[in-house]
Amino acid sequence: MKAKLLILLALVLGPFMLRAQTEVNIDLTNTAADPTISKYIYSHFAEHLGHCIYGGFYVGDTSKIPNTAGVRNDIIAALRKMKIPALRWPGGCFADTYHWKDGIGPKDKRPAIVNKWWGGVTEDNSFGTNEFLNMCELLGADPYLSGNVGSGTVQELADWVQYTTSDNKNPMSDLRKANGRDKPWNIGFWGIGNEAWGCGGNMTAEYYSNEFRKYSTFMGSGPKMFRVASGASSDDYNWTETLMKNIPHSLIEGIALHHYAVIDWNRKSSATNFTEDQYFESMQRALLMDTLVTKHSAIMDKYDPKKKIALVVDEWGGWYDVEQGTNPGFLFQQNSMRDAMIAGATLNIFNNHCDRVRMANLAQCVNVLQAVILTNGPKLILTPTYHVMEMYNVHQDATMLPVKFDTEYYEHNGHKLPAISVSASKDKDGIVHVSIVNIDPEKTHKLSLHFNGGSFKTVGGRILTSAKVQDYNSFQNPDKIKPEQFDGARLSGGDVSLMLPHTSVVVLALK
Numbered sequence: 352m353k354a355k356l357l358i359l360l361a362l363v364l365g366p367f368m369l370r371a372q373t374e375v376n377i378d379l380t381n382t383a384a385d386p387t388i389s390k391y392i393y394s395h396f397a398e399h400l401g402h403c404i405y406g407g408f409y410v411g412d413t414s415k416i417p418n419t420a421g422v423r424n425d426i427i428a429a430l431r432k433m434k435i436p437a438l439r440w441p442g443g444c445f446a447d448t449y450h451w452k453d454g455i456g457p458k459d460k461r462p463a464i465v466n467k468w469w470g471g472v473t474e475d476n477s478f479g480t481n482e483f484l485n486m487c488e489l490l491g492a493d494p495y496l497s498g499n500v501g502s503g504t505v506q507e508l509a510d511w512v513q514y515t516t517s518d519n520k521n522p523m524s525d526l527r528k529a530n531g532r533d534k535p536w537n538i539g540f541w542g543i544g545n546e547a548w549g550c551g552g553n554m555t556a557e558y559y560s561n562e563f564r565k566y567s568t569f570m571g572s573g574p575k576m577f578r579v580a581s582g583a584s585s586d587d588y589n590w591t592e593t594l595m596k597n598i599p600h601s602l603i604e605g606i607a608l609h610h611y612a613v614i615d616w617n618r619k620s621s622a623t624n625f626t627e628d629q630y631f632e633s634m635q636r637a638l639l640m641d642t643l644v645t646k647h648s649a650i651m652d653k654y655d656p657k658k659k660i661a662l663v664v665d666e667w668g669g670w671y672d673v674e675q676g677t678n679p680g681f682l683f684q685q686n687s688m689r690d691a692m693i694a695g696a697t698l699n700i701f702n703n704h705c706d707r708v709r710m711a712n713l714a715q716c717v718n719v720l721q722a723v724i725l726t727n728g729p730k731l732i733l734t735p736t737y738h739v740m741e742m743y744n745v746h747q748d749a750t751m752l753p754v755k756f757d758t759e760y761y762e763h764n765g766h767k768l769p770a771i772s773v774s775a776s777k778d779k780d781g782i783v784h785v786s787i788v789n790i791d792p793e794k795t796h797k798l799s800l801h802f803n804g805g806s807f808k809t810v811g812g813r814i815l816t817s818a819k820v821q822d823y824n825s826f827q828n829p830d831k832i833k834p835e836q837f838d839g840a841r842l843s844g845g846d847v848s849l850m851l852p853h854t855s856v857v858v859l860a861l862k
Protein backbone atom coordinates (compact mmCIF):
# COMPACT_ATOMS: atom_id res chain seq x y z
CA MET A 352 0.00 0.00 0.00
CA LYS A 353 2.81 2.32 1.07
CA ALA A 354 4.86 1.46 -2.07
CA LYS A 355 1.83 2.11 -4.30
CA LEU A 356 1.41 5.50 -2.65
CA LEU A 357 5.07 6.33 -3.26
CA ILE A 358 4.81 5.32 -6.94
CA LEU A 359 1.67 7.41 -7.31
CA LEU A 360 3.42 10.36 -5.69
CA ALA A 361 6.44 9.91 -7.95
CA LEU A 362 4.18 9.78 -11.02
CA VAL A 363 2.29 12.90 -10.00
CA LEU A 364 5.28 14.86 -8.71
CA GLY A 365 7.90 13.41 -11.05
CA PRO A 366 7.64 15.98 -13.81
CA PHE A 367 7.80 18.79 -11.25
CA MET A 368 10.77 17.21 -9.50
CA LEU A 369 12.55 16.90 -12.84
CA ARG A 370 11.92 20.58 -13.46
CA ALA A 371 13.28 21.51 -10.04
CA GLN A 372 16.55 22.55 -11.63
CA THR A 373 17.74 23.72 -15.04
CA GLU A 374 20.31 21.35 -16.54
CA VAL A 375 22.70 23.26 -18.83
CA ASN A 376 25.01 21.41 -21.20
CA ILE A 377 27.98 23.42 -22.43
CA ASP A 378 30.06 22.09 -25.31
CA LEU A 379 33.74 22.97 -24.95
CA THR A 380 34.57 21.53 -28.36
CA ASN A 381 33.01 24.06 -30.75
CA THR A 382 34.26 23.26 -34.24
CA ALA A 383 32.23 25.82 -36.21
CA ALA A 384 34.13 27.58 -39.01
CA ASP A 385 34.06 30.95 -37.26
CA PRO A 386 32.74 30.61 -33.75
CA THR A 387 34.03 33.97 -32.53
CA ILE A 388 31.72 36.27 -30.57
CA SER A 389 32.60 39.51 -32.34
CA LYS A 390 33.44 42.26 -29.88
CA TYR A 391 31.26 44.53 -32.03
CA ILE A 392 28.15 42.83 -30.59
CA TYR A 393 28.90 45.05 -27.57
CA SER A 394 28.77 48.32 -29.53
CA HIS A 395 26.78 51.48 -28.80
CA PHE A 396 24.84 54.25 -30.48
CA ALA A 397 25.07 58.04 -30.00
CA GLU A 398 22.58 60.25 -31.81
CA HIS A 399 22.09 63.99 -31.86
CA LEU A 400 19.09 63.50 -29.63
CA GLY A 401 18.31 65.20 -26.31
CA HIS A 402 21.40 65.22 -24.10
CA CYS A 403 23.23 62.33 -25.69
CA ILE A 404 25.82 64.47 -27.51
CA TYR A 405 25.36 68.05 -26.29
CA GLY A 406 25.38 68.10 -22.48
CA GLY A 407 26.14 64.36 -22.44
CA PHE A 408 29.31 63.28 -24.18
CA TYR A 409 30.21 66.82 -25.19
CA VAL A 410 30.30 69.78 -22.85
CA GLY A 411 32.73 71.95 -24.84
CA ASP A 412 36.31 72.78 -23.93
CA THR A 413 35.36 75.84 -21.86
CA SER A 414 33.20 73.78 -19.48
CA LYS A 415 34.11 73.51 -15.78
CA ILE A 416 33.39 69.79 -16.05
CA PRO A 417 36.77 68.10 -16.59
CA ASN A 418 37.06 67.31 -20.28
CA THR A 419 39.42 66.49 -23.11
CA ALA A 420 38.74 68.61 -26.19
CA GLY A 421 35.22 69.13 -24.87
CA VAL A 422 34.44 65.44 -24.16
CA ARG A 423 33.74 64.59 -20.50
CA ASN A 424 36.66 62.76 -18.89
CA ASP A 425 34.37 60.74 -16.61
CA ILE A 426 32.49 59.41 -19.65
CA ILE A 427 35.73 58.53 -21.42
CA ALA A 428 36.98 56.63 -18.35
CA ALA A 429 33.70 54.76 -17.83
CA LEU A 430 33.35 53.69 -21.48
CA ARG A 431 36.98 52.61 -21.71
CA LYS A 432 36.48 50.47 -18.59
CA MET A 433 33.37 48.95 -20.15
CA LYS A 434 35.47 48.26 -23.30
CA ILE A 435 33.20 50.00 -25.80
CA PRO A 436 34.22 48.50 -29.15
CA ALA A 437 32.37 50.78 -31.60
CA LEU A 438 30.07 53.79 -31.58
CA ARG A 439 27.40 54.61 -34.19
CA TRP A 440 26.81 58.30 -35.00
CA PRO A 441 25.16 60.78 -35.82
CA GLY A 442 21.78 58.94 -35.93
CA GLY A 443 19.21 57.40 -36.14
CA CYS A 444 16.57 59.51 -37.80
CA PHE A 445 18.86 62.52 -37.39
CA ALA A 446 21.41 60.97 -39.78
CA ASP A 447 19.12 61.39 -42.79
CA THR A 448 18.88 65.14 -42.10
CA TYR A 449 22.57 65.64 -41.35
CA HIS A 450 24.92 67.32 -43.81
CA TRP A 451 28.41 66.61 -42.56
CA LYS A 452 30.00 69.67 -44.15
CA ASP A 453 27.94 71.84 -41.72
CA GLY A 454 30.01 70.32 -38.89
CA ILE A 455 33.62 70.90 -39.98
CA GLY A 456 36.04 73.84 -39.96
CA PRO A 457 36.17 76.80 -37.57
CA LYS A 458 33.34 76.50 -35.07
CA ASP A 459 32.25 80.11 -35.35
CA LYS A 460 31.69 79.64 -39.10
CA ARG A 461 29.56 76.50 -38.75
CA PRO A 462 25.86 77.08 -39.44
CA ALA A 463 23.30 76.43 -36.71
CA ILE A 464 20.66 73.84 -37.59
CA VAL A 465 17.29 72.78 -36.22
CA ASN A 466 17.04 69.17 -35.09
CA LYS A 467 13.71 68.40 -36.71
CA TRP A 468 13.29 64.90 -35.34
CA TRP A 469 14.24 65.45 -31.73
CA GLY A 470 12.66 68.36 -29.89
CA GLY A 471 13.07 70.96 -32.66
CA VAL A 472 16.08 72.40 -30.83
CA THR A 473 18.77 74.52 -32.48
CA GLU A 474 22.24 72.97 -32.56
CA ASP A 475 25.38 75.00 -33.23
CA ASN A 476 27.24 72.12 -34.93
CA SER A 477 30.18 72.48 -32.54
CA PHE A 478 30.31 68.68 -32.41
CA GLY A 479 30.97 67.40 -35.91
CA THR A 480 33.03 64.87 -37.82
CA ASN A 481 36.47 65.75 -36.41
CA GLU A 482 35.13 65.96 -32.85
CA PHE A 483 33.37 62.58 -33.15
CA LEU A 484 36.27 60.74 -34.75
CA ASN A 485 38.80 62.18 -32.29
CA MET A 486 36.46 61.19 -29.46
CA CYS A 487 36.38 57.61 -30.76
CA GLU A 488 40.17 57.56 -30.57
CA LEU A 489 39.98 58.69 -26.93
CA LEU A 490 37.44 55.96 -26.21
CA GLY A 491 39.41 53.27 -28.03
CA ALA A 492 36.24 52.62 -30.06
CA ASP A 493 35.82 52.13 -33.81
CA PRO A 494 33.57 54.73 -35.44
CA TYR A 495 30.42 53.63 -37.27
CA LEU A 496 29.25 56.54 -39.44
CA SER A 497 25.64 56.66 -40.55
CA GLY A 498 25.35 58.27 -43.99
CA ASN A 499 22.53 60.52 -45.17
CA VAL A 500 20.51 58.86 -47.94
CA GLY A 501 17.11 60.43 -47.17
CA SER A 502 18.02 64.08 -47.83
CA GLY A 503 21.64 63.82 -48.92
CA THR A 504 23.36 62.97 -52.18
CA VAL A 505 25.63 60.22 -53.41
CA GLN A 506 28.40 62.82 -53.89
CA GLU A 507 28.01 64.04 -50.29
CA LEU A 508 28.48 60.55 -48.87
CA ALA A 509 31.34 59.73 -51.26
CA ASP A 510 33.02 62.98 -50.14
CA TRP A 511 32.58 62.02 -46.48
CA VAL A 512 34.38 58.75 -47.16
CA GLN A 513 37.21 60.68 -48.87
CA TYR A 514 37.42 63.33 -46.13
CA THR A 515 37.72 60.77 -43.36
CA THR A 516 39.67 57.89 -44.91
CA SER A 517 41.75 59.07 -47.88
CA ASP A 518 45.51 59.50 -47.70
CA ASN A 519 45.87 60.49 -51.38
CA LYS A 520 45.94 64.07 -52.50
CA ASN A 521 42.39 65.12 -53.35
CA PRO A 522 40.08 68.00 -52.45
CA MET A 523 38.53 66.18 -49.50
CA SER A 524 41.76 65.03 -47.87
CA ASP A 525 43.14 68.55 -48.42
CA LEU A 526 40.09 69.90 -46.62
CA ARG A 527 40.69 67.52 -43.70
CA LYS A 528 44.32 68.63 -43.50
CA ALA A 529 43.25 72.29 -43.57
CA ASN A 530 41.01 71.45 -40.61
CA GLY A 531 43.99 70.25 -38.61
CA ARG A 532 43.95 66.49 -39.14
CA ASP A 533 46.79 65.20 -41.24
CA LYS A 534 46.26 61.43 -41.24
CA PRO A 535 42.94 59.78 -42.03
CA TRP A 536 41.00 58.12 -39.24
CA ASN A 537 40.58 54.38 -38.98
CA ILE A 538 37.00 53.87 -40.19
CA GLY A 539 35.42 50.67 -41.38
CA PHE A 540 31.71 50.80 -40.57
CA TRP A 541 29.38 52.85 -42.77
CA GLY A 542 25.59 52.85 -42.56
CA ILE A 543 23.85 53.68 -45.84
CA GLY A 544 20.76 55.46 -44.55
CA ASN A 545 18.69 54.65 -41.48
CA GLU A 546 15.19 53.19 -41.23
CA ALA A 547 14.69 53.83 -44.96
CA TRP A 548 11.16 52.39 -44.56
CA GLY A 549 10.27 55.25 -42.15
CA CYS A 550 12.07 58.41 -41.00
CA GLY A 551 14.83 57.73 -43.54
CA GLY A 552 12.53 58.45 -46.51
CA ASN A 553 9.47 56.16 -46.35
CA MET A 554 10.88 54.06 -49.18
CA THR A 555 9.80 50.65 -50.36
CA ALA A 556 12.30 47.80 -50.00
CA GLU A 557 12.66 47.62 -53.80
CA TYR A 558 13.33 51.35 -54.16
CA TYR A 559 15.79 51.39 -51.26
CA SER A 560 17.67 48.40 -52.70
CA ASN A 561 18.37 50.45 -55.83
CA GLU A 562 19.39 53.50 -53.79
CA PHE A 563 21.71 51.30 -51.77
CA ARG A 564 23.35 49.92 -54.92
CA LYS A 565 24.05 53.43 -56.15
CA TYR A 566 25.42 54.83 -52.87
CA SER A 567 27.50 51.75 -52.16
CA THR A 568 29.05 51.83 -55.64
CA PHE A 569 30.30 55.40 -55.30
CA MET A 570 31.48 55.02 -51.70
CA GLY A 571 33.87 52.40 -52.99
CA SER A 572 35.06 49.18 -51.49
CA GLY A 573 38.31 48.18 -49.82
CA PRO A 574 39.59 45.82 -47.18
CA LYS A 575 38.26 47.96 -44.34
CA MET A 576 34.99 49.07 -45.91
CA PHE A 577 31.98 47.55 -44.12
CA ARG A 578 28.75 48.86 -45.68
CA VAL A 579 25.55 48.29 -43.72
CA ALA A 580 22.15 48.49 -45.39
CA SER A 581 19.25 50.05 -43.51
CA GLY A 582 17.40 46.98 -42.32
CA ALA A 583 14.05 45.73 -41.18
CA SER A 584 11.94 46.87 -38.29
CA SER A 585 11.36 43.87 -35.99
CA ASP A 586 9.45 41.19 -37.95
CA ASP A 587 9.42 42.80 -41.41
CA TYR A 588 10.92 39.71 -43.04
CA ASN A 589 9.98 40.89 -46.51
CA TRP A 590 12.42 43.81 -46.12
CA THR A 591 15.35 41.46 -45.45
CA GLU A 592 14.31 39.10 -48.24
CA THR A 593 14.02 41.92 -50.81
CA LEU A 594 17.41 43.42 -49.92
CA MET A 595 19.17 40.06 -49.91
CA LYS A 596 17.67 39.28 -53.33
CA ASN A 597 18.23 42.67 -54.99
CA ILE A 598 21.58 43.90 -53.70
CA PRO A 599 24.68 42.34 -55.31
CA HIS A 600 26.67 40.78 -52.52
CA SER A 601 29.87 42.49 -53.66
CA LEU A 602 28.32 45.81 -52.56
CA ILE A 603 27.24 44.94 -49.03
CA GLU A 604 28.88 43.66 -45.86
CA GLY A 605 26.02 43.98 -43.36
CA ILE A 606 22.27 44.35 -43.15
CA ALA A 607 20.65 46.02 -40.17
CA LEU A 608 17.75 45.09 -37.90
CA HIS A 609 16.03 47.39 -35.38
CA HIS A 610 13.99 46.02 -32.53
CA TYR A 611 12.97 47.83 -29.34
CA ALA A 612 11.48 46.21 -26.26
CA VAL A 613 8.47 48.52 -26.21
CA ILE A 614 5.18 47.23 -24.81
CA ASP A 615 3.05 49.25 -27.23
CA TRP A 616 3.96 52.52 -28.97
CA ASN A 617 0.73 54.08 -27.63
CA ARG A 618 0.90 52.47 -24.20
CA LYS A 619 4.46 52.42 -22.89
CA SER A 620 5.28 52.26 -19.19
CA SER A 621 7.16 54.35 -16.68
CA ALA A 622 10.85 53.43 -16.63
CA THR A 623 10.79 52.74 -12.89
CA ASN A 624 7.22 52.73 -11.64
CA PHE A 625 5.86 49.76 -13.58
CA THR A 626 3.61 46.83 -12.72
CA GLU A 627 4.47 43.15 -13.01
CA ASP A 628 2.14 42.95 -16.06
CA GLN A 629 4.26 45.63 -17.71
CA TYR A 630 7.49 43.90 -16.69
CA PHE A 631 6.25 40.64 -18.19
CA GLU A 632 5.26 42.34 -21.44
CA SER A 633 8.62 44.14 -21.70
CA MET A 634 10.47 40.87 -21.26
CA GLN A 635 8.21 39.20 -23.83
CA ARG A 636 9.13 41.91 -26.35
CA ALA A 637 12.83 41.70 -25.47
CA LEU A 638 13.00 37.90 -25.73
CA LEU A 639 11.32 38.09 -29.13
CA MET A 640 14.80 39.05 -30.34
CA ASP A 641 15.67 35.35 -30.45
CA THR A 642 12.87 34.61 -32.93
CA LEU A 643 13.68 37.71 -34.98
CA VAL A 644 17.36 36.93 -35.28
CA THR A 645 16.61 33.28 -36.09
CA LYS A 646 14.10 34.13 -38.83
CA HIS A 647 16.05 37.00 -40.42
CA SER A 648 19.15 34.76 -40.39
CA ALA A 649 17.24 31.93 -42.07
CA ILE A 650 16.28 34.30 -44.91
CA MET A 651 19.88 35.47 -45.21
CA ASP A 652 21.05 31.83 -45.26
CA LYS A 653 18.99 31.25 -48.44
CA TYR A 654 20.92 33.91 -50.34
CA ASP A 655 24.21 33.81 -48.45
CA PRO A 656 24.80 30.28 -47.13
CA LYS A 657 28.44 31.07 -46.32
CA LYS A 658 27.28 33.86 -43.99
CA LYS A 659 29.48 36.54 -45.54
CA ILE A 660 26.93 39.28 -44.84
CA ALA A 661 26.50 40.14 -41.16
CA LEU A 662 23.21 40.81 -39.40
CA VAL A 663 23.82 44.12 -37.61
CA VAL A 664 21.27 44.84 -34.87
CA ASP A 665 22.21 48.50 -34.82
CA GLU A 666 19.34 49.64 -32.58
CA TRP A 667 17.96 47.63 -29.66
CA GLY A 668 16.90 48.19 -26.05
CA GLY A 669 13.98 49.10 -23.79
CA TRP A 670 11.85 52.13 -24.65
CA TYR A 671 9.60 53.67 -21.96
CA ASP A 672 7.88 56.96 -21.10
CA VAL A 673 10.25 59.90 -20.64
CA GLU A 674 10.94 61.02 -17.07
CA GLN A 675 8.35 63.47 -15.77
CA GLY A 676 9.14 67.09 -16.53
CA THR A 677 11.64 66.31 -19.30
CA ASN A 678 11.28 67.21 -22.97
CA PRO A 679 9.28 64.39 -24.66
CA GLY A 680 11.52 64.80 -27.73
CA PHE A 681 14.65 64.01 -25.68
CA LEU A 682 13.75 60.38 -24.80
CA PHE A 683 15.39 60.60 -21.36
CA GLN A 684 14.44 57.59 -19.24
CA GLN A 685 15.74 56.01 -16.03
CA ASN A 686 17.23 52.53 -16.14
CA SER A 687 16.19 49.81 -13.71
CA MET A 688 16.88 46.14 -13.04
CA ARG A 689 14.33 45.46 -15.81
CA ASP A 690 16.90 46.95 -18.19
CA ALA A 691 19.62 44.74 -16.73
CA MET A 692 17.38 41.73 -17.45
CA ILE A 693 16.80 42.95 -21.02
CA ALA A 694 20.52 43.59 -21.58
CA GLY A 695 21.70 40.27 -20.13
CA ALA A 696 19.15 38.15 -21.97
CA THR A 697 19.58 40.02 -25.28
CA LEU A 698 23.36 39.81 -25.21
CA ASN A 699 23.06 36.07 -24.54
CA ILE A 700 20.86 35.82 -27.66
CA PHE A 701 23.46 37.69 -29.74
CA ASN A 702 26.31 35.56 -28.38
CA ASN A 703 24.44 32.39 -29.25
CA HIS A 704 23.79 33.69 -32.79
CA CYS A 705 27.30 35.05 -33.32
CA ASP A 706 27.69 33.17 -36.59
CA ARG A 707 25.37 35.75 -38.20
CA VAL A 708 25.03 38.59 -35.66
CA ARG A 709 28.41 40.26 -35.83
CA MET A 710 27.53 43.73 -34.62
CA ALA A 711 24.86 45.25 -32.37
CA ASN A 712 24.43 48.78 -31.01
CA LEU A 713 22.49 49.43 -27.83
CA ALA A 714 20.24 52.50 -28.11
CA GLN A 715 21.59 54.75 -26.80
CA CYS A 716 24.85 55.32 -24.94
CA VAL A 717 24.29 58.46 -22.82
CA ASN A 718 21.04 60.04 -21.51
CA VAL A 719 18.77 58.54 -24.19
CA LEU A 720 16.57 55.40 -24.01
CA GLN A 721 18.37 52.39 -22.46
CA ALA A 722 21.50 54.36 -21.62
CA VAL A 723 24.58 52.98 -19.89
CA ILE A 724 25.37 56.44 -18.49
CA LEU A 725 23.12 59.21 -17.19
CA THR A 726 24.41 62.70 -16.45
CA ASN A 727 23.03 65.65 -14.54
CA GLY A 728 25.33 68.69 -14.72
CA PRO A 729 28.67 67.53 -13.29
CA LYS A 730 27.14 64.34 -11.84
CA LEU A 731 27.27 61.00 -13.62
CA ILE A 732 25.75 57.63 -12.79
CA LEU A 733 26.36 54.19 -14.23
CA THR A 734 23.11 52.33 -14.86
CA PRO A 735 22.41 48.62 -14.25
CA THR A 736 22.75 48.21 -18.04
CA TYR A 737 26.29 49.61 -17.85
CA HIS A 738 27.20 46.99 -15.27
CA VAL A 739 25.84 44.16 -17.44
CA MET A 740 27.83 45.44 -20.44
CA GLU A 741 30.97 45.67 -18.31
CA MET A 742 30.48 42.19 -16.78
CA TYR A 743 29.87 40.67 -20.23
CA ASN A 744 32.94 42.23 -21.88
CA VAL A 745 34.78 38.96 -21.17
CA HIS A 746 32.91 37.50 -24.15
CA GLN A 747 34.37 40.05 -26.59
CA ASP A 748 36.24 38.19 -29.36
CA ALA A 749 36.13 34.94 -27.36
CA THR A 750 35.17 31.55 -28.83
CA MET A 751 31.46 30.87 -28.48
CA LEU A 752 30.60 27.62 -26.70
CA PRO A 753 27.23 26.16 -27.70
CA VAL A 754 24.80 25.73 -24.78
CA LYS A 755 21.74 23.50 -24.60
CA PHE A 756 19.18 23.53 -21.81
CA ASP A 757 15.51 23.19 -20.96
CA THR A 758 14.75 26.23 -18.91
CA GLU A 759 12.35 26.53 -16.03
CA TYR A 760 9.65 29.13 -16.56
CA TYR A 761 8.69 32.48 -15.13
CA GLU A 762 4.91 32.29 -14.91
CA HIS A 763 2.58 35.24 -14.58
CA ASN A 764 -1.21 35.38 -14.94
CA GLY A 765 -1.32 32.07 -16.82
CA HIS A 766 1.42 33.08 -19.26
CA LYS A 767 5.01 31.93 -19.17
CA LEU A 768 8.44 32.97 -20.36
CA PRO A 769 11.79 31.15 -20.12
CA ALA A 770 13.15 32.17 -16.70
CA ILE A 771 16.76 31.41 -17.53
CA SER A 772 19.02 32.54 -20.34
CA VAL A 773 22.62 31.38 -20.81
CA SER A 774 25.61 31.89 -23.11
CA ALA A 775 29.22 30.79 -22.79
CA SER A 776 32.63 31.42 -24.32
CA LYS A 777 36.30 30.55 -23.97
CA ASP A 778 38.81 33.41 -24.06
CA LYS A 779 42.35 33.44 -25.46
CA ASP A 780 43.77 32.36 -22.07
CA GLY A 781 41.49 29.33 -21.96
CA ILE A 782 39.18 30.77 -19.28
CA VAL A 783 35.55 29.79 -19.77
CA HIS A 784 32.91 32.42 -18.98
CA VAL A 785 29.25 31.59 -18.55
CA SER A 786 26.70 34.42 -18.36
CA ILE A 787 23.36 33.53 -16.84
CA VAL A 788 20.21 35.59 -16.31
CA ASN A 789 17.21 34.80 -14.11
CA ILE A 790 14.40 37.15 -15.20
CA ASP A 791 11.98 35.69 -12.63
CA PRO A 792 11.14 38.61 -10.30
CA GLU A 793 10.40 36.30 -7.36
CA LYS A 794 11.87 32.82 -7.61
CA THR A 795 15.40 31.62 -7.11
CA HIS A 796 16.26 28.94 -9.67
CA LYS A 797 18.73 26.11 -9.30
CA LEU A 798 21.13 25.36 -12.16
CA SER A 799 23.48 22.53 -12.86
CA LEU A 800 26.15 23.08 -15.54
CA HIS A 801 27.68 20.08 -17.31
CA PHE A 802 30.72 20.45 -19.56
CA ASN A 803 31.40 18.29 -22.56
CA GLY A 804 35.12 18.08 -23.35
CA GLY A 805 36.84 19.48 -20.27
CA SER A 806 36.80 20.09 -16.55
CA PHE A 807 37.86 22.86 -14.17
CA LYS A 808 39.71 23.40 -10.92
CA THR A 809 38.17 26.69 -9.81
CA VAL A 810 34.99 28.68 -10.29
CA GLY A 811 34.41 32.32 -9.36
CA GLY A 812 32.12 35.03 -10.57
CA ARG A 813 30.20 38.26 -10.17
CA ILE A 814 26.51 38.97 -9.69
CA LEU A 815 24.26 41.96 -10.37
CA THR A 816 21.00 41.76 -8.45
CA SER A 817 18.55 43.79 -6.38
CA ALA A 818 15.44 43.24 -4.29
CA LYS A 819 13.01 44.50 -6.94
CA VAL A 820 12.99 44.73 -10.75
CA GLN A 821 11.98 48.37 -10.32
CA ASP A 822 15.20 49.24 -8.44
CA TYR A 823 17.61 51.70 -10.08
CA ASN A 824 20.63 53.90 -9.46
CA SER A 825 19.76 57.53 -8.82
CA PHE A 826 21.91 60.65 -8.55
CA GLN A 827 21.23 60.49 -4.79
CA ASN A 828 22.07 56.79 -4.52
CA PRO A 829 24.36 56.05 -7.49
CA ASP A 830 25.72 52.71 -6.25
CA LYS A 831 22.54 51.03 -5.07
CA ILE A 832 23.03 48.45 -7.84
CA LYS A 833 26.54 47.34 -8.68
CA PRO A 834 28.26 44.02 -9.34
CA GLU A 835 29.32 42.01 -6.28
CA GLN A 836 31.47 38.95 -5.95
CA PHE A 837 29.43 35.74 -6.40
CA ASP A 838 30.47 32.83 -4.21
CA GLY A 839 27.39 30.71 -4.79
CA ALA A 840 28.73 28.34 -7.45
CA ARG A 841 30.05 24.89 -6.39
CA LEU A 842 32.30 22.56 -8.38
CA SER A 843 31.66 18.88 -7.91
CA GLY A 844 32.91 16.08 -10.14
CA GLY A 845 33.47 18.46 -13.04
CA ASP A 846 29.96 19.93 -12.85
CA VAL A 847 28.98 23.30 -11.43
CA SER A 848 25.82 23.88 -9.44
CA LEU A 849 24.41 27.19 -8.31
CA MET A 850 21.33 28.87 -6.92
CA LEU A 851 20.48 31.85 -9.10
CA PRO A 852 18.60 34.54 -7.15
CA HIS A 853 15.54 36.16 -8.72
CA THR A 854 16.22 39.24 -10.87
CA SER A 855 19.90 38.51 -11.30
CA VAL A 856 22.72 38.42 -13.84
CA VAL A 857 25.71 36.21 -13.02
CA VAL A 858 28.94 35.84 -14.98
CA LEU A 859 31.04 32.84 -13.93
CA ALA A 860 34.75 32.38 -14.68
CA LEU A 861 35.97 28.77 -14.80
CA LYS A 862 39.64 27.82 -14.86
Ligand code: AHR
Pocket residue numbers: 398442443444445545546666714715720
Ligand atom coordinates in the same frame (compact mmCIF):
# COMPACT_ATOMS: atom_id res chain seq x y z
O1 AHR B 1 16.86 55.63 -31.13
C1 AHR B 1 15.84 56.55 -31.37
C2 AHR B 1 15.28 56.43 -32.77
O2 AHR B 1 14.66 55.19 -32.92
C3 AHR B 1 16.27 56.47 -33.89
O3 AHR B 1 16.60 57.76 -34.26
C4 AHR B 1 15.55 55.77 -35.00
O4 AHR B 1 16.42 55.15 -35.92
C5 AHR B 1 14.64 54.81 -34.29
O5 AHR B 1 13.35 54.86 -34.75
